[in-house]
Amino acid sequence: MKKLILFLFISISLLAQSKPYVLLVSFDGFRWDYMNRGITPNLEKIKKEGVWALSLQPTFPSKTFPNHQSIITGMYPENHGIIANSFEDKYKNEVYRMNDSNSVNNAKWYWGEAFWETAERQGIKTASYFWPGSEVKLSYRKPTYVEAYEHTRPYDTRIKGVIKWLQLPQEKRPHFITLYFSETDSKGHAFGPNSKEVNEAIKLLDEVAGKIFSKLEEINMKDSVNVIFVSDHGMTEIFKERVINVEKILAGYNCKFLDESVLMTIEPPKDKLKEVYDLLKKNENHFKVYYRHEVPEYFHFSNNYLIPSLVLIPDIGWNLLTEKGVKRMETVYVGGNHGYDNNHLDMHGFFIARGPNFKKNYFTGSLKNIDIYPLLCKIFNIIPRSNIDGKLERIEFILK
Incomplete structure (x- = not known):
């Protein structure tokens, strides 16, 4: 034994x-x-x-x-x-x-x-x-x-x-x-x-x-x-002048901003979805806006219900911010960030x-x-x- x-x-x-x-x-x-x-x-x-x-x-x-x-x-x-x-x-x-x-x-x-x-x-x-x-x-x-x-x-x-x-x-x-x-x-x-x-x-x-x-x-x-x-x-390096105030563009639309600074996701009121998308499309400058289902396939970022209806992807080094985010960036120095393409x-x-x-x-x-x-x-x-x-x-x- x-x-x-x-x-x-x-x-x-x-x-x-x-x-x-x-x-x-x-x-x-x-x-x-x-x-x-x-x-x-x-x-x-x-x-x-x-x-x-x-x-x-x-x-x-x-x-x-x-x-x-x-x-x-x-x-x-x-x-x-x-x-x-x-x-x-x-x-x-x-x-x-x-x-x-x-x-x-x-x-x-x-x-x-x-x-x-x-x-x-x-x-x-x-x-x-x-x-x-x-x-x-x-x-x-x-x-x-x-x-x-x-x-x-x-x-x-x-x-x-x-x-x-x-x-x-x-x-x-x-x-x-x-x-x-x-x-x-x-x-x-x-x-x-x-x-x-x-x-x-x-x-x-x-x-x-x-x-x-x-x-x-x-x-x-x-x-x-x-x-x-x-x-x-x-x-990547971040500069304060490379800021896009998305909330200002969408003033009055009562959108829900669920992420910001780099990737930004937005949930507009259901009856305003196309209107908000069209407005963002007209203002595309250093960023791209997509319906969730239209996010380019190479990102593999559309096939999930948790992803909000609109996805905004900025150019490298640019910041997509809400009003609150803009004010915070004016007072808090940020030297670098990630989350981009x-x-x-x-x-x-x-x-x-x-x-x-x-x-x-x-x-x-x-x-x-x-x-x-x-x-x-x-x-x-x-x-x-x-x-x-x-x-x-x-x-x-x-x-x-």
């Missing part, structure tokens, strides 16, 4: 050891070209030991919550349900807001299956040290281990938390972990992508990348963990991956963030959801 128990213990241990390890790290707002500034020695070293892409294309709109969901589900926002950082279900009079924990943790908003759900269902323990959607209240839809988001949590504490998980006994240890840092996004918004403050943020995150690998080396896991660095979007290179993020499953010193062109989910499934040799938009054939060539 003792021999049988020992055999089973050894078998379970070997099975756990044979499973890959993946650490998915998000550097929010880290633009594709930030590594070209000569201030990222750690990331330069990592990319030469692995794979790096020219850029990582986000989905539209190129905003934080929609794209973190696209990365983790392999779906366009119109399909995974998180169509913006904040939006409304007009039929149920309910609102999703990225800074409201009650809505963010409500599983009803998340239509896609996150990779941790796919992995857990197929016998792989997962963990999240911050990632939008990881804190949902339904236990079967979140990772085994979850840290509740705390914006001011020290970066070293986050890294230590991940290392602690990787030192758990084999049967308890997660094999897929997410990790999140916001520095380049915060500084990009406040000071603009070409500022010295953003350069300092880039240096800080480069140090974070170096610490991750030094800590992995301390626990003898540097060469057994696949570490994937991604960003959800890029950043995801085909514009300023909106692209970055992608670097190093580990036992990846090729070495391999440089490729732009990748799509919706293809990361099927890539993860390939690494773990598990079955992906059948309704994803991502395609393995566009990305699997970066694996050994």
